[in-house]
Structure formats: C-alpha cells, structure tokens
Amino acid sequence: MVSVVPGQSILVTLNLQRVVEIKGNVRDAETRKPVPFAEVYGNRQLLMEVQRQFPFQTWWCPKVVKADESGKFSLSLLPGKRIINAWASCSPEHFANVVREIEVKGESMELTDLLFQSPPKVSVQVVNERGEPVPKPLSAAVSG
Numbered sequence: 001m002v003s004v005v006p007g008q009s010i011l012v013t014l015n016l017q018r019v020v021e022i023k024g025n026v027r028d029a030e031t032r033k034p035v036p037f038a039e040v041y042g043n044r045q046l047l048m049e050v051q052r053q054f055p056f057q058t059w060w061c062p063k064v065v066k067a068d069e070s071g072k073f074s075l076s077l078l079p080g081k082r083i084i085n086a087w088a089s090c091s092p093e094h095f096a097n098v099v100r101e102i103e104v105k106g107e108s109m110e111l112t113d114l115l116f117q118s119p120p121k122v123s124v125q126v127v128n129e130r131g132e133p134v135p136k137p138l139s140a141a142v143s144g
Contacts, residue, residue, distance in 0.1 A: 034071025
C-alpha cells in the first residue's frame with residue numbers, strides 16, 4: 001500500500017498481462033450434439049473459493065459468455081490456472097454443470113469439448129404404512 005499526501009507526486013508502474021483467447025464447444029456427452037446457448041465462464045481458483053465463502057458478493061463476478069447456436073464459445077482469460085464452468089440454463093434438456101481446471105498459456109487455446117452429462121434419473125414408489133403402492137400420489141422434487 002502506498003500513502004500519498006496532498007501535493008506529492010509518485011510514479012506507478014503497472015505490468016499488464018495479455019489475455020489468452022480460449023475457444024471451445026459445448027456438447028451433450030451422450031449424443032455429441034451441440035448444446036446451443038450454454039453459458040461459460042472462466043475464473044481463478046482463488047475466486048472460486050471466495051464465491052463459496054461469500055456467495056452473494058458481486059465484485060468478483062467473471063464475464064459470462066454464451067455459446068452460439070452450434071455450441072461454440074470464445075472467452076478471454078489471463079494466463080495461469082483457471083476454472084472453466086459451463087451450464088445450460090436455456091436448454092430444454094436438463095444437464096449437470098461442467099467444471100474443468102485448465103492451465104491458460106500462449107496466445108490462444110482450443111479446448112477439448114465441454115461435455116454435458118444428463119443428471120441421473122431417480123424413480124420413486126410411494127407406499128403406505130403397510131408397504132402397499134399408493135396410486136397417483138402427490139409429490140414434489142427438490143434438487144440441491
């Protein structure tokens with residue numbers, strides 16, 4: 001930290017890094033079809049931990065990019081270890097998020113496909129106190 005008093009001049013040198021362009025595709029792991037309009041962002045590992053500790057803070061928020069209709073995306077990140085996170089909130093299918101750690105280096109990088117897995121399907125049978133199936137029970141599902 002530098003303290004400056006009124007009337008004082010200081011010289012500050014800023015060392016800027018070039019960003020690396022990251023290109024990739026998001027696809028359905030089962031069909032290998034593109035997942036259009038999936039959302040993708042990259043983040044530093046440290047910031048991912050800050051997010052877990054302070055989930056409602058917005059000062060650290062990375063820029064989210066959307067894949068195009070063919071599942072292609074492009075984003076820019078600083079060099080170093082980064083976490084790529086993708087999700088498909090606009091997709092009619094339901095997919096689990098994709099999280100991948102990468103080492104960002106060079107002028108540009110092409111990622112291997114980010115593959116969305118379908119979440120496991122759960123079947124439930126509701127029974128009464130005698131263990132008999134209940135026909136047409138009312139139920140609700142909660143994820144978390």
